[in-house]
Amino acid sequence: MIEVELRKGEVLRPEHAVFDVNGTLTCDGHLVEGGVIEGMHALRRLVEVHLLTANTYGTQDANNVALAVTKLPNMRATILNTANGAPPADEQKGRILPKSAWSTWPRSAMVGTAA
Numbered sequence: 094m095i096e097v098e099l100r101k102g103e104v105l106r107p108e109h110a111v112f113d114v115n116g117t118l119t120c121d122g123h124l125v126e127g128g129v130i131e132g133m134h135a136l137r138r139l140v141e142v143h144l145l146t147a148n149t150y151g152t153q154d155a156n157n158v159a160l161a162v163t164k165l166p167n168m169r170a171t172i173l174n175t176a177n178g179a180p181p182a183d184e185q186k187g188r189i190l191p192k193s194a195w196s197t198w199p200r201s202a203m204v205g206t207a208a
Contacts, residue, residue: 095139114146122150137167144170
């Protein structure tokens with residue numbers, strides 16, 4: 094379990110971590126060397142990890158193998174639909190986490206909100 098102390102004694106205990114793959118975990122579609130795989134394996138022991146990608150470079154299947162997405166628990170990869178007529182990527186990303194995760198997120202911890 095991860096615990097983050099916020100101001101006013103509030104404690105955040107996230108159950109999910111969400112990553113946009115390209116540019117965060119990868120460079121030009123390939124996992125960044127120097128700890129991404131090890132870090133993700135450590136993180137998945139603490140929270141459910143969600144990987145989101147448009148699979149721009151067509152490398153997500155290989156990244157899933159390297160990260161053992163289907164072999165180990167607590168990690169899911171979602172390739173967003175980029176076809177014409179598909180919902181915008183941000184809308185698709187917003188559907189990934191269960192609604193219960195949003196209801197337990199303290200307002201003061203959300204990016205872009207006032208405390």
